[in-house]
Amino acid sequence: MTVDAGHSAASRTDFSSNLAGRHSTSARWRLVFMASTILAITFLGALILTIIDDAFGYVLMVDAVDQKSLEQDGVPLLEMDANGLRAVIEENLSNRRQRALNRELPFEERSTADLLEIVLAEIVKPEVVATYTLYESLFNKRAIVDNASTAWPDSTLVFRSWVSMRFLSSSQTARPMTTGVLTAVKGTLLTIAITLLFAFPVGIAAAIWLEEYATDNKLNRFIQVNIYNLAGVPSIIYGMLGLAVFVRVLEPLTSGSAFGVTASGEVANGRTVLSAGLTLAILILPVIIINAQEALRAISGSLRHSSLALGATKWQTIWHHVLPASFDRILTGTVLAVSRAIGETAPLVVVGASTFLTQDPSGVFSKFTTLPIQIYQWTSRPQPEFRHIAAAAIVVLLALMLSLNAFAIVTRNRLRKQKRFG
Amino acid sequence: MNLLTKRSETTRLEAAIHASESEYALEAKNLSISYGDFKAVKNLNMGFERKKVTALIGPSGCGKSTALRAFNRMNELIGGVHTEGEVLFHGVNIYDPDVDAVQVRRWIGMVFQKPNPFSKSIYENIAWGARINGYRGDFDELVENSLKQVALWDEVKDKLKDSAYALSGGQQQRLCIARAVALKPEILLMDEPTSALDPISTAKIESLLDELKKRYTIIIVTHNMQQAGRVSDKTGFLLLGDLVEYTETKTLFLNPIDERTENYISGRFG
Numbered sequence: 001m002t003v004d005a006g007h008s009a010a011s012r013t014d015f016s017s018n019l020a021g022r023h024s025t026s027a028r029w030r031l032v033f034m035a036s037t038i039l040a041i042t043f044l045g046a047l048i049l050t051i052i053d054d055a056f057g058y059v060l061m062v063d064a065v066d067q068k069s070l071e072q073d074g075v076p077l078l079e080m081d082a083n084g085l086r087a088v089i090e091e092n093l094s095n096r097r098q099r100a101l102n103r104e105l106p107f108e109e110r111s112t113a114d115l116l117e118i119v120l121a122e123i124v125k126p127e128v129v130a131t132y133t134l135y136e137s138l139f140n141k142r143a144i145v146d147n148a149s150t151a152w153p154d155s156t157l158v159f160r161s162w163v164s165m166r167f168l169s170s171s172q173t174a175r176p177m178t179t180g181v182l183t184a185v186k187g188t189l190l191t192i193a194i195t196l197l198f199a200f201p202v203g204i205a206a207a208i209w210l211e212e213y214a215t216d217n218k219l220n221r222f223i224q225v226n227i228y229n230l231a232g233v234p235s236i237i238y239g240m241l242g243l244a245v246f247v248r249v250l251e252p253l254t255s256g257s258a259f260g261v262t263a264s265g266e267v268a269n270g271r272t273v274l275s276a277g278l279t280l281a282i283l284i285l286p287v288i289i290i291n292a293q294e295a296l297r298a299i300s301g302s303l304r305h306s307s308l309a310l311g312a313t314k315w316q317t318i319w320h321h322v323l324p325a326s327f328d329r330i331l332t333g334t335v336l337a338v339s340r341a342i343g344e345t346a347p348l349v350v351v352g353a354s355t356f357l358t359q360d361p362s363g364v365f366s367k368f369t370t371l372p373i374q375i376y377q378w379t380s381r382p383q384p385e386f387r388h389i390a391a392a393a394i395v396v397l398l399a400l401m402l403s404l405n406a407f408a409i410v411t412r413n414r415l416r417k418q419k420r421f422g
Numbered sequence: 423m424n425l426l427t428k429r430s431e432t433t434r435l436e437a438a439i440h441a442s443e444s445e446y447a448l449e450a451k452n453l454s455i456s457y458g459d460f461k462a463v464k465n466l467n468m469g470f471e472r473k474k475v476t477a478l479i480g481p482s483g484c485g486k487s488t489a490l491r492a493f494n495r496m497n498e499l500i501g502g503v504h505t506e507g508e509v510l511f512h513g514v515n516i517y518d519p520d521v522d523a524v525q526v527r528r529w530i531g532m533v534f535q536k537p538n539p540f541s542k543s544i545y546e547n548i549a550w551g552a553r554i555n556g557y558r559g560d561f562d563e564l565v566e567n568s569l570k571q572v573a574l575w576d577e578v579k580d581k582l583k584d585s586a587y588a589l590s591g592g593q594q595q596r597l598c599i600a601r602a603v604a605l606k607p608e609i610l611l612m613d614e615p616t617s618a619l620d621p622i623s624t625a626k627i628e629s630l631l632d633e634l635k636k637r638y639t640i641i642i643v644t645h646n647m648q649q650a651g652r653v654s655d656k657t658g659f660l661l662l663g664d665l666v667e668y669t670e671t672k673t674l675f676l677n678p679i680d681e682r683t684e685n686y687i688s689g690r691f692g
Contacts, residue, residue, distance in 0.1 A: 216501060302538045305499060306598070310551035310605060311528030320550065321540060 051398075054391030058132040058141075059160040060148050064125035065092070077119065085115035092123045121178060128177065128385050129155060162392035172358050172374070176385035181393050183360050184374035187273065188342060188400065190361055191370055194277025195284065195341050200334055202281075203288030207330075210289070211296040212318055231286035239350030242279030247271055247351060254278070256365030271352030274364040279351050280344060284337040291333025295326040328412045335408035339401055345372040371397040435514060435525050439608055442512035447472045447609055447639035448493060448530070453507035455488050455497065462488040464663040465507070470609070475631055475640045477654035477671065479647055481686065484660040486643045490611050493641065494530035495523040511608070528555055530609045531602035536618045537594035539586035539601070544578050547586045547597055548604045555605060568604040571637075572596040572630055592623020599630070603638065610634065612642040616649065628653050647687055651675050659683045 067077045070092070072084050080088070086107050089098065101107070101118065110118075120126065129152055132144055137159065148155050170180025210227075214220040251270035252258040299322050307317040353373040361368050369377075371393060378390040446469035455463040463485040470476050478486040488497065495516060497503040508515045516526045539547050548565045557564065565582065569575040574596045578589070586597055595615060602610055616624040631640060631653045644650050650657050651671060658668035659680075667674060667683045678684045 300538075301499075302534060302536065303540070305496065305532075306534065306538045306540070306601075308499060308524075309494065309496065309527050309532040309534075310601065311524050311555050312551070313524050313554075316554050320554075325541065 051391050051394050053133045053135050054388050055162050055395050056134045057137040057160065057162075057388070058144055058157055059128055060130040060132075060144075060152065060155050060157050061126040062129050062152050062155045064127060065123055066154065067124055070119070070123070077124070078116070080112075080116075082110075082112045082115055085112065085119055088119055088123065089115065097122065126156070126177070131384055131388055160388075162388040163395050167389075167392055168396065171360050172356070172369075174356075176383060176389055179389060181371070181374065181396050183357055184369050184371045184393065185396065185400070186360050187357075187368045188370040188397075190273045190364065190366075191277045191280060191348075191368060192338060192342055194274060194364060195280040196334075196338060198278060198281035199285050199288050199337070203285050203334075204292050204330060206285075206289045207292030207296060208318060208323075211293045212314065212322070227286050227289055231290055234346075235283055235344055236346040236350060238279055238283040239347030241282065242275060242347060242351040246275035246278050250275075254365075259365075269352075271354070271367060272365050273361050273368040276348050276351050276353065276368050276370070277364070279347050280341040283344065283347060284341050287337040287340070288334055291337065292326075292330045295329035295333065296322060298329060299325050328415045331408060331412050331415070335405055339405065342370075342397070342401055342404070343372055345370075345376055348373055349376075371400070435511065435521065435529055438512040438514040439529070444510075444513055445472065446470055446510070447512065448641070449510040450489070450493070451508040451510060453489070453492060453505070453509060455485070455492055455506075456504045457502055461663055463492070463660075466665055468658060468665060468668060470639055470641055471656065472639050473635055473637070474655040475635050475642060475653055477650035477657045478641065478643045478660060479645070479650045479657060479686075480660035482645065483662075485663040486660045487613055489660070490613055490641060490643045493609070493611055494527045494532055496527070496532065498523060528605060529607050530611060531605060531607040532611045533595070533599050533602055533613065533615045535614045537591055537598055539589075539594050539597050542586065543583045544586050544589070544597060545582040548601050551601055552604050564604055568600040569597075571603050571634065572600040573626065574600060590623070592619050592626060595619060595623065595627060596630070599627070599634075603634070607638065609639045609641065612640065614643055614645060617645065624649075647675075659686060661686070 070077050070088050072080065072087060075084060077088070089107065093101075098107075101122075107115070130148075132140075136144065145157065148157050167180050168185070169182055170178065172181075172183045173179045210220070210224060214223075246254050247270040254272050254275045255270040256272065256274075303321050303325060304317055307321050308314075312320070348368075348370060354367045354369050355373065355377045357367055357369045359366075375390050375393045375397065378386045378393060448470040450466045450468045453463060453466040453468075454461065466489055478490065480486050488503075491497045491500075492505055493509055493516075497505060505517065507517075509517060511526070511529065514521065516523075516530075540550065542550065545565055548568050549561045552561070552564055566575060566579075569578060574593060577593060578584075578597075581588070586594060589597060595618075599610070599615070616627050619627070628649060631642070634640060635655075642650075642654065654671045656669065657671040657674045659666045659674065659678075659682075661682055667678060667680045669679075674683065675687055678687060
C-alpha cells in the first residue's frame with residue numbers, strides 16, 4: 001500500500017458506516033432526558049394538586065342550636081344589626097361567659113361582624129360532621145348533597161376555602177374552624193430573621209477569610225474539608241447541638257433572664273425563638289460559606305490584580321471590587337440556604353418547639369412554633385378537619401417561601417443592573 | 423511593624439525618587455525567580471533608564487512576563503513563586519522587608535495583557551485609584567488630564583458616567599493606561615498591552631508611548647518584535663530565563679552580537 005492509498009476510497013472501509021446507529025442512540029438518550037423531566041414535573045404537579053385538593057372543598061356542618069330559633073322579630077341571624085346580636089347574646093349566653101367576653105372588650109364597642117362571630121362560635125356552635133376534598137366537591141357534588149340530606153337533615157353545606165384571611169390573621173386555637181396560622185407565621189419570620197442576622201455576616205466573613213486570606217496549608221485544608229462535611233450532616237444533629245448549647249448552656253442568654261426579660265411571666269427555659277434561630281443559623285452556615293466561597297472564586301484574578309496594581313490594599317480590593325462583583329451570587333446562595341432553613345422541622349423539634357401555642361411570639365425570648373412544626377402537628381391530629389388545616393398551612397408556607405425567593409431575585413437583578421452601570 | 427513605620431517607608435520611596443541620581447529608574451540586581459523547582463528568571467541584571475521605553479522580547483516561556491511582574495511585586499499574588507536578588511527603585515530595594523508592596527505598586531503602575539477595566543463608570547475607573555491613595559486635588563481635572571494623556575478624552579468626554587464596558591477593547595485598554603497614569607506613577611509596566619487588540623487600536627497605543635515616555639519610565643513586554651522595534655529605545659532579549667542581549671533597540675535588531683538573538687529576530691525560532 002502506498003502512502004497515497006490513505007486517501008483512496010478503498011482505505012475508508014476502516015470506518016464502519018454506523019451513522020444510523022449513532023443517530024438512534026442519540027434519539028434514545030434524548031427520550032430519556034425528556035422522560036426524566038416529565039417525571040419530575042408530574043411529581044411536582046401531583047404535590048401541588050394534593051395540597052390544593054385538601055385546601056378547598058365542601059364542609060358539612062350541623063348547628064348545635066338551630067339558627068331559626070334565634071330569629072328576632074323575623075330578622076334572620078345573618079342579617080341582624082349590632083343591637084339584635086347583643087340581644088341574642090344576652091338571651092342565650094351564660095352570665096359568666098358574658099362577663100368574661102365583656103371584660104375582654106365591652107359588647108358596646110364590638111363591631112357587628114365581631115358580635116356575629118361570637119354568636120356563631122358561642123351559641124350556634126356549628127359542628128363539622130363531614131369535610132370533602134376539592135375533587136369530591138367538584139365532581140361528586142350530587143352524592144355529597146344526597147348524603148347530607150339523608151344522614152343529617154338539618155345540616156348546612158358550605159364551600160370553604162381553608163386558606164382565608166381569617167386563617168392568616170388568627171392565632172392558634174384548639175378548634176379547627178377557628179384556628180389560624182398567625183402564631184406560626186410570626187414564629188417562622190422571627191426565627192428566620194435571627195438565622196439570617198447571624199449566618200449571613202458570619203458566613204460571608206468566613207468565606208472571605210478562607211478564599212482571600214488563608215494560605216494553602218494543612219490546617220486550612222482540614223478546615224475546608226470539615227466545612228464540606230458539616231454541610232452534609234443531618235439536620236437533627238444540629239438540633240442536638242442547639243439543645244445542648246443554646247437551650248442548656250446558654251440558657252441565661254437565650255431565655256432572656258440575663259437581660260431581665262422573664263419578668264413578663266412567660267417562662268421559656270431557653271426554648272426560645274432565639275435558640276431556634278441560632279440553631280438554624282449553624283445549620284445553614286456551612287452551606288452559606290461554601291456558596292460564598294464559590295461566588296468569590298468565580299471572580300477572575302485579573303480584577304483583583306488590576307485593583308492591587310493601583311496600590312489598593314487587600315481590603316480595598318475585596319470591598320470595592322470582589323464583593324460587589326460576587327454579591328449577586330452570594331445572595332442567591334443565601335436565599336437557597338434560607339429556604340432550606342424555613343422548611344426545617346427536625347432540629348426545631350429537638351430544640352423544643354412548642355406544639356401547641358396560642359400566644360403569638362412577642363420577641364426573640366418568646367416560646368416559638370414555626371410553620372413546618374405546626375403542619376407536622378396538625379397532620380398528626382385525629383380529626384379529619386385538621387388535614388385541611390394542614391393543607392392550608394402548607395399553602396401559606398409555600399407562598400412565604402416563594403415570596404422570599406422572589407424578593408431575592410428582584411434584589412439580585414437590581415444589583416446586577418447596578419453592577420453593569422455603576 | 424506598626425502603621426507609623428509603614429507610613430515613613432512611603433516617604434522613603436517618594437524621597438528616593440527625588441534624591442536619586444542614578445540614571446536608572448529601576449534596576450534588577452541578581453534577580454532570580456522560580457516556580458517550585460523551575461527557574462523562570464536566572465540571575466537577571468538589568469537597568470531601566472529614566473523616561474525611556476525599554477522592551478523585553480523573547481519566545482513564550484522565556485521569563486519576560488515573570489520578570490516584569492517582579493518589578494512591582496505582583497508575583498507575590500501568585501502562590502509558590504520564589505524571588506531572590508534585588509530590584510532597586512531609585513536605589514531602594516523594593517523587596518526590602520521594610521518596604522510595603524502596596525506602596526511599590528502605587529509608584530510602579532501596570533497595564534495588563536487583556537483590558538480589565540473595573541465594572542464602574544469611565545470616570546470612576548480613573549478616580550478610584552487616586553481616591554484610595556489619598557488624592558486631595560480636583561478629581562474632574564485629574565480624570566480629564568489622565569484621559570487626555572491617553573488620547574481618549576475626545577472620545578469619551580460626553581459619556582464619563584457610562585460603564586467602562588461600553589467602550590471598545592482598544593478604548594478599554596487606553597482607559598486602563600489612563601487609570602494607571604492617574605496615580606502619577608514613576609514607572610509603567612506593560613505586559614503585552616496590545617496582544618488582545620486589533621491593528622488600529624494597537625497603532626494608537628504604540629503612538630501613545632512616545633508621549634507617555636516624556637513623563638514615565640516604561641517597560642514593555644511584547645512578543646511582537648516589530649512593535650519592540652517601533653516603540654522602544656532599548657531592548658532586552660530573554661531566552662530560557664537568561665538575558666541574552668540588552669542594548670539600544672536599533673543595535674539589537676540591526677547588529678545583534680549573539681547568534682541566538684540573530685536567530686530569534688530573523689524568525690528562525692520562537
